[in-house]
Amino acid sequence: MTNTKSQTPTHLTLEAVQKSYNGQPALAPLSLSVHAGESVAIVGPSGSGKTTLLNLMAGVIQPDMGTVILGGNNLSGIQANGELSRLVGIIHQQFDLVPHLSVLHNVLAGRLGDWSLAQSLLSLVWPRDRQVAMQALDRVGIGGKAHERAARLSGGEQQRVAIARLLVQDPQMIIADEPVSSLDPARAADILNMLKDIATERGKTLIASIHTLDLSSSYFKRVIGLRNGVVQFDLPVEELSQERLVGLYELKETSLGTPASHQ
């Protein structure tokens, strides 16, 4: 399906990846690959396994079966430390910042994987790499807020700070888990635009789960539909039809988790 891009190297590969929680399957055996620099939206109703899939891709959780290979590294062999933070960075819907710290320290937290413990401690008093953080804040348009407490910022501004932290962390792949679902449409478009531009200008792979269908089709080149842990479709955005999307969200008996009755 993605043969149009076969000239760029594969960045992320999932092979027969499977995950369940307390016996409840969250992801059926699932295989897919993403090329370097691609931008992919993952859509699907709530409970479809989007967050599980993204957490597996980011190495936050490990699959029960199957392998996740990112940039040539098997993620199950990598401890969550500086090494993983250079491969992949993740931003969430909200609650991502430490509200009590200044914006500057929140952005510099993206460096924690590289710094030694002593450097991290000293930086709380005399911020290190201030230049890098200020550039990142200027890039996301809130350079003037570096010394404010993160809690004082609006939701949209906090999301910009989270993006600035990703810029400072500088991973090869950016994963965004519902990055705009708590924002109004104008700010949501703004944030997605910024993520897309940053990914393009720095050659990052971008994978995001998106709630609203119009947003997924206007900011991403490829859309994967997920339902009950199974990939329903995986298409370039121009081949996406309205019926497919409607079918993805339509309520079915089976999607409610009621097993075939024995009456």
Next chain:
Amino acid sequence: MGPRPAISSFLESRRLLTYILIAIAAWSALSVDWNGNLVHPGGAESARQIFTAALTPELSSDFLALALSASWTTVTFAVAGLTLAIAVGLPLGVLGSGVLLRPGSRRFFTITGVRVVLGCLRSIHELVWAWLFVVAIGLSPIAGIFALAIPYAGILGRIYSEILVDVPEEPLNALRTSGASEFKVFLYGRLPMAMPDMLSYTFYRLECGIRSAAILSFVGITGLGYQIQLSLNDLLYNEVWTLLLFLVGLVALVDLWSSLVRKSVTP
């Protein structure tokens, strides 16, 4: 497994506790000798003297200077005791919260061990420690400071560990995915988020410490409590009231200081 759940649910029922408490209250009321000299006969006169003295507290400049220096002494002892308590309670609280350790048997034994230590520290009142220290090292300010610091270290450690555990997880997870180790997560997430509550509780303990330091005067801490004792012995109630007003003033000042500091760390 028949009767056991029934018994335990009976024991746990609130109604049982209520009956026991009512029975104890009734029994204690019956055991009082209501016809005897329940109130000291000259008591009414003494009470009148004490409360009229409240209207005319001793305000001579000599006595105010004495009260001021006694207040200062009490504050220094409370602060010294509390500083020592923080120095011991903070590391124990961090260890006892288990936030720096991976889940496993080592974490379990550390948490349990530290909790037992903290429990022992705070299960004995500072007055009892003061008695013990007076016996061991004699009347000395050091005795008073240690007596205050030991139970307070246990209390602070316990509360610190609870506050550190009760911090929201989402920002911590975000720090972990930026490559932070648990210790860095502690420095950049857990500690800053726990700080307002920890500070607020520490200030509350400083208030308690000032009251305790005043009471501990008998082990050789001069201060407000010592002066109150002297004035009471001489039946100089107006002096007692002046000293009590200074004690109230100290607590109010700590409260003010606490709210100023808290304002600077709350987001």
